Amino acid sequence: MRRRLSGPVDVTQLVVSGIGLVILLFVVYRLVATLMGGTYGVSTYASQAIFGLAQGGIYALIALGYTLVYGILFMINFAHGEIFMGGTYIAYFVIAAFDRSGFLESNPLLAIVATVATAMTASVILALGLERIAYRPLRRAPRLVPLITAIGASLFLQYAFRGLFGTGVKVYPDTHLHVAGIDILGGRYDIGGMVVRPIYFVVFLMAVTLMLALWILVQKTKMGKAMRAVAEDKDTAALMGIDVDRVVVLTFALGAALAGAAGVMFALYNKQVTHTMGFIPGIKAFTAAVLGGIGNVPGAMLGGFFLGLAESTFPTLLGLDSQLKDVIAFGLLVLVLIFRPTGILGEVLSRKRA
Amino acid sequence: MLKRSLRRGALVGGVLVFIALIGAPAAFAREPVVRGVVTLSQLLLAIGALLAGSGAAPATRTRSTGAVVAAGAIAGAVCMLLLALLALLVSAVDLRQVLVNATPQLVDELTLGRGVVTGSTVLVVLGTVLGALGGWSTRLPAAISRSAVLAGAAVVVVGVLRDKGLAIAEAVALGVAVWAVAYGRSRWGSALATRYQRVQRRNSTMVSIVVWIAGLFILLGLPSILGTYGTSVLDLVGLYVLMGLGLNIVVGYAGLLDLGYVAFFTIGAYVTGLLTSPAASTQLGLSFWIAWPLAMVAAAGAGALLGIPVLRMRGDYLAIVTLGFGEIIRILVLSDTFKSVLGGAQGIIEIPGPSIGSFTMMRPQHFYYLILIGVMIVVFVSRRISDSRVGRAWMAIREDEDVAEATGVNLVKYKLLAFAMGASFSGIGGAIFASWVHSVFPNSFTLLVSINILSLVIVGGIGSIPGVILGAFFLVGLPEVLRSFADFRMITFGALLVAMMIARPEGLWPAKSRRRELHLEVAE
Numbered sequence: 001m002r003r004r005l006s007g008p009v010d011v012t013q014l015v016v017s018g019i020g021l022v023i024l025l026f027v028v029y030r031l032v033a034t035l036m037g038g039t040y041g042v043s044t045y046a047s048q049a050i051f052g053l054a055q056g057g058i059y060a061l062i063a064l065g066y067t068l069v070y071g072i073l074f075m076i077n078f079a080h081g082e083i084f085m086g087g088t089y090i091a092y093f094v095i096a097a098f099d100r101s102g103f104l105e106s107n108p109l110l111a112i113v114a115t116v117a118t119a120m121t122a123s124v125i126l127a128l129g130l131e132r133i134a135y136r137p138l139r140r141a142p143r144l145v146p147l148i149t150a151i152g153a154s155l156f157l158q159y160a161f162r163g164l165f166g167t168g169v170k171v172y173p174d175t176h177l178h179v180a181g182i183d184i185l186g187g188r189y190d191i192g193g194m195v196v197r198p199i200y201f202v203v204f205l206m207a208v209t210l211m212l213a214l215w216i217l218v219q220k221t222k223m224g225k226a227m228r229a230v231a232e233d234k235d236t237a238a239l240m241g242i243d244v245d246r247v248v249v250l251t252f253a254l255g256a257a258l259a260g261a262a263g264v265m266f267a268l269y270n271k272q273v274t275h276t277m278g279f280i281p282g283i284k285a286f287t288a289a290v291l292g293g294i295g296n297v298p299g300a301m302l303g304g305f306f307l308g309l310a311e312s313t314f315p316t317l318l319g320l321d322s323q324l325k326d327v328i329a330f331g332l333l334v335l336v337l338i339f340r341p342t343g344i345l346g347e348v349l350s351r352k353r354a
Numbered sequence: 355m356l357k358r359s360l361r362r363g364a365l366v367g368g369v370l371v372f373i374a375l376i377g378a379p380a381a382f383a384r385e386p387v388v389r390g391v392v393t394l395s396q397l398l399l400a401i402g403a404l405l406a407g408s409g410a411a412p413a414t415r416t417r418s419t420g421a422v423v424a425a426g427a428i429a430g431a432v433c434m435l436l437l438a439l440l441a442l443l444v445s446a447v448d449l450r451q452v453l454v455n456a457t458p459q460l461v462d463e464l465t466l467g468r469g470v471v472t473g474s475t476v477l478v479v480l481g482t483v484l485g486a487l488g489g490w491s492t493r494l495p496a497a498i499s500r501s502a503v504l505a506g507a508a509v510v511v512v513g514v515l516r517d518k519g520l521a522i523a524e525a526v527a528l529g530v531a532v533w534a535v536a537y538g539r540s541r542w543g544s545a546l547a548t549r550y551q552r553v554q555r556r557n558s559t560m561v562s563i564v565v566w567i568a569g570l571f572i573l574l575g576l577p578s579i580l581g582t583y584g585t586s587v588l589d590l591v592g593l594y595v596l597m598g599l600g601l602n603i604v605v606g607y608a609g610l611l612d613l614g615y616v617a618f619f620t621i622g623a624y625v626t627g628l629l630t631s632p633a634a635s636t637q638l639g640l641s642f643w644i645a646w647p648l649a650m651v652a653a654a655g656a657g658a659l660l661g662i663p664v665l666r667m668r669g670d671y672l673a674i675v676t677l678g679f680g681e682i683i684r685i686l687v688l689s690d691t692f693k694s695v696l697g698g699a700q701g702i703i704e705i706p707g708p709s710i711g712s713f714t715m716m717r718p719q720h721f722y723y724l725i726l727i728g729v730m731i732v733v734f735v736s737r738r739i740s741d742s743r744v745g746r747a748w749m750a751i752r753e754d755e756d757v758a759e760a761t762g763v764n765l766v767k768y769k770l771l772a773f774a775m776g777a778s779f780s781g782i783g784g785a786i787f788a789s790w791v792h793s794v795f796p797n798s799f800t801l802l803v804s805i806n807i808l809s810l811v812i813v814g815g816i817g818s819i820p821g822v823i824l825g826a827f828f829l830v831g832l833p834e835v836l837r838s839f840a841d842f843r844m845i846t847f848g849a850l851l852v853a854m855m856i857a858r859p860e861g862l863w864p865a866k867s868r869r870r871e872l873h874l875e876v877a878e
Contacts, residue, residue, distance in 0.1 A: 016663050076670045093452055137856050144611055145855050147670050148812060151613070152851025155805060159845035163376025166454035283681075286674055323689045330678035337675060338663045 020338050023331070030318040040316055043194035048312045054200035054269065056308020057207025061262035062285030063292070063300040064214060065255025071231045071295040072251050073139070078150035079130060080259060081282015082157035085275065087123030087260030089161055092170045092273050094118045095264075099173035108177040108185070116264045123260030126157070127252045136245075154282075161275040170273040185268060203265045210261060211301050214254065218297060227251060231295070280326065284311075287333040293343025302344060307332065359410040359425045363432025363485070366406035370399065370433065371440050376845065377455035379463040381838045386519030387510055394514060394838075395463050399437065403481045406433040407488020422489045430485015431478055437464055438474035445470045501536035508532040514836060573726060577719040586718035589790065591831040592725035593783050598810050598822040599732045600779025605808070606817030606865070607745060608772035609752030611673040613804055614660070614680025618777035620687060620799040621656050622649040622784025627702035627794045628695075634702045635695050642708035646785040653781025654774040661773035665766060680804055688796040701795035705788050721790050728786060732779055736819055739775075748772055802844070806830070809847045813854055815861025824863050 034040075062084055069077045098104040098111040134153045138146045176186040184198040218224035229237040230247045238244050266281070267273055288307040292299025311329055315322045336343065373379075382395035392400075407426030441464040443449075449456035465473020491499050509529045513520045520528065539546075553561065577585040597619060604612045628636045629645040664675050687696050696702070707715040708724065715721055739745050747768045750758035759765050788794050806829065814825025829850075833843045854861065 016665075019663065076674065078673075134852050134856070141855075141859070143670065144605075144609070145859055147611060147673060148808075149852050149855040151805065151808070152848045152855065154848070155844055156848025156852065159842075159848060160372075160376065163455070163842070163845060164453055283674070283677065287678075290671070290674075321689055321691050324685065324691065327682050327685050330682050333678055334663055334675055337667060337671060341667065341671075 016338050020335060023335060027318060030320075034317055034319045037319075043192065044316065045313060047194050047196070048316060049309060050196070050200045052309040052312030053305060054203040054207075054308070055312060056288075056305035057204045058262045058266045058281065058304075059285045059288045059307050060301045060304025061207055061210060061258045062281060063289040063304045064211070064297065065259050066286050066289040067292075067294055067297060067300040068227075068251050068255045070289070071297075072227065072234075072248060073135075073146075075135070075143075075146045076150065076286065077130075077135075077252075077255075078147065078282075079134075079154035079157060080255065081278035081280075081285070082154050083123050083127050083130070083256045083278070084259040084263045084266075084281060084285075085273075085278030086126045086157060086161065087119035087121075087256070088263030088267050088273055088277065089165065089170070089275070090122035091115045091119035091260070091264050092172060092267070095172060095175075096170075104173060104175060108175055112175065112177070112185075112264075112268075116261055119260035119264045120257040121260070123256040123263070124253045127256030128249060130157075131249060131252045136248075154279075158275050158278070165275070167275070172267045172271050172273065175268065197269070199269045203269065206265055207262070210258060214258065215297065217254070223247075223250060284326075284329045287329050290333060290343055291336050293345045296343065296345050299343055299345035306344075355421070355425055356428065359428040360432055362410040363406045363429035364436065366402050366409070366429070367433035367436030370402045371436055373398065374437065374440060374460060374464065375453055375455050376842070377460075378842060380455065380457065380459050381841060383459075383463050385514055385836075385838050387513035388525045389519040389521055391522060391525075393519075394510075396466065397510060399434070399464075399477075400480075400484055403430040403433055403484035404488040404491075406430050406481075407485030408492050409488075410485070411489045411492040419490065419493050422493060423486045424489070426489015426492075427482045427486035430481040430483070430488065433485065434478045434481025437481075438477050441465050441470060441474055441477075497537060497540040501533045501540060504536045505529045505533035574723075577722045582718055585722050587831055587834045589718050589721050589725055590834060591826050592722070592729050593787055593790075594807065594810060594826040594830045595729050595823050596725070596732055596783040596786075597780045597807050598814070598826055599729075599736050599819065600776040600783070601807050602776075602811050602817065602819070602822050603736065603739075603748075603779070604772050604776035605811060607740060607748040607752065608769065609748075610769065610772060611670075612676045612773075612776065613673045613801075613808065614676035614678070614683075615776070615780060615807055616799050616801065616803040617660075617676075617680040617683040618653040618657055618780035619784040619787070619803065620683050620796075621777075622653045622781030623788040623794045623799070624687065624696060624702070624784075625649040625652045625781075626785040626788040627705050630789065631702050631705045633704040635697070639706075642706070642785070642789050646782060649785040650778045650781040653784065654778035657773040657775075657777025658770045660777075661770045665769055677801065677804075680801060684796055684799055684801075687799070699796060701793055702788075703793040705792045705794070707789050707792070715789075721786070725786060728782055732782075733819055733823075740817075740819075744768065744771065805847070809851055813850055813861060815864040818861060818863055818865035821861050821863035821865065825861070828862075 062080065065080045065083070066077060069075065069080070095104065095111065095115040098115070104111045130153055134149050135146060138149055174186050176183050178184070182189075182198055184202050187198055189196045189198070218227060226237070226242045226247050227250065229240065229242055230244055234244055237247075284307060285304065288303035289300045290303070291306060292301070292303030294300075307329060310332060311325055314320070314328050315325055320328075378398065379395040382398060383393050385394035386392075387394055387397055406429040410425045410429035411422045441461045444456045445458070445461045461470060464477065466476060467473070468476055491502070494502075506529070509520065509525050509532075512528060513525065576588060580588060597615070600618075601612065601615050604610050604615070626642070626645045626649045628634050629638050629640045629648060630642055632639040660676065660679050664672050667675065686692055688699060690698060692698070707720070709715065715724065747758070747763045750761065750763050751765060751768060755765060787798075791798075810825035810829040811822055812825075813829060814823070815821025829847065833839050839846075
């Protein structure tokens, strides 16, 4: 913290903290005011929280893609949101075909599994193409170069999908899957005046399962060990006989597979698919990754759930317009970067060398 | 050798199939280049085959000319075969449920309107011939083939710009003229250049004064040459030059990647709207001449304010935070919360044009001069500042923050200054924009504007003033003139950004220092 010692930085430090404090005070004030006012009952918050957990699971799954790649290459894969979009978009054609042929109705579980598998495959193919064409030649370029490339790739992918598949909104068909008499995908149930959609629980559980699988992969397998070694020190890892290129490819593939799965889950309750659908979730998932500490796998999960919850409950809690939902995510990002640039669980990675 | 040809042909063919499926042939079919002979979409295919052919030729000169031609022919044939297969597939199966551009019109374009079977055969034969030509062209002296490329490009550009394309005689004349000039230049150009330099050295002030005055006259006379539409395109280019030079300070000089640059443009435009429009909630109705300095100051203030929290952040974090900031501004402006002041989605209307005495600027020609003055001032400031103490401090920060700080550069001061200066240029742009279109709506200020500006700075050359101007003409002016190209604008930008970063990170017209730096490999 050498910088703390020089004079002028102290002033900006002060200003920054001041701004942060004002925002915090505002938040606390609105929070107390809303809670005291008691306009909303517990059921409102509960249903928002349930939605928030599902949404948070999606964010967490996408965030893992950012974090994994960042952990190894120290670059922000700006086009990751488009990987998410791409998988979902391609999978739409599969599920729509199932819907037309009646397979979706007769055998929903199999149809959904096939759709998810398609999405994951499509996302992985996109990500590997991206890595091969756009990122690999720039592995050793100055920092800004791969970032600008990623922005270009993101733009390219968005408009490629628009050009290939048209500008219209694609709508995922309604799906129903009955387990123990409950329609866990398409149902809406009224429990004590509160509308509950089981799909949110399904998404949440799926997200947690996938994360657990990833956790085991990274911590317990030989491949995970290689990934961690490359993240630690690329050159030394190479000297130890690890094929760095292969590990990088695997990392991109893993992140993309998670994003593809997240995309189908997202589309199952959000229905609409467009070529721009990846942008906002992508940015938010990045926010989640930073919240948890970028480069840190459990951090991304935590950050994702936290962001999902914050986004769904804060507008009501703070008595804000729900149009300002997106402002909350970006505001959180700025606050975290001011007060704890390393994220909730992060190591000191936001500094220069990282 | 055969493998190389096949691979090259498949690669170019794949790219062409992709281009076909995003709908380019159908759109470009309306663009005749040479009247009655060839349209832009047919040229696209031809260029593909030529590229496949020339790329298939091995770099070494050990092979005989015949082998090179054969390699080119194979690559060209493979490339066109893929397209013929696409045409067959599209005509046999209806893919429109999935691929919106897989239409009968596409088949028509690909098969040159001759029916699927004949057309495909013709296509493949043409591909073979053109590929062979492409392969053979690699054996020509560089001076000849490069001049030919230039001549071809000139014919295409002029042909596309002319509404109905060139007549055959015109096209031939233009092609030959450009080829001759280009060839002459590459043969005898260096001798001429030394000659010119000798003249310039002898009476350097005279020469530069003459050049400057001639340039000034051309700039002043442009609106009367180009007419109203041309001038309004020029105005737009000028606005983007203004903003591009602002972003150039932040990204190019100080090396801080700002993706929320549109925010300052928004602030400049809204401040102007609020101050000058009698219909705005403030009902001030002030003059533009009072409003623009305030808009500039407001934008600069916002720039500095944004700069404070991100001061200690590294490049990529900065990009995301500024992106978030740009979105926050747009959402706030659009939201109902501030609707009473900023007008929400309805924006602010009835913004008057700037007036001098009883004369009010209304037409694009009037704004051209306003924008020209703005651009000239900004170019002047950029030029002077880049060589000043401030500019050198920025470059030091860009190269290495820690070293810069150790040598006594005040990071806080100079970073904030960069943000504020960059933002102020954009604020001026916003002010002029608001009074030019007489209204501001939140939807004019999307992230795409930021990306647009960033693209033109990067394509032109980061840190280079002529580069930014060139970039603005290429990325803003050209798509505006080529209407049929409008749909493919963003996808081209995306591809350009990637391609530039891989092949030519310093841009089309690079700054000298930048060229050196970006070709140095930086180890992690």
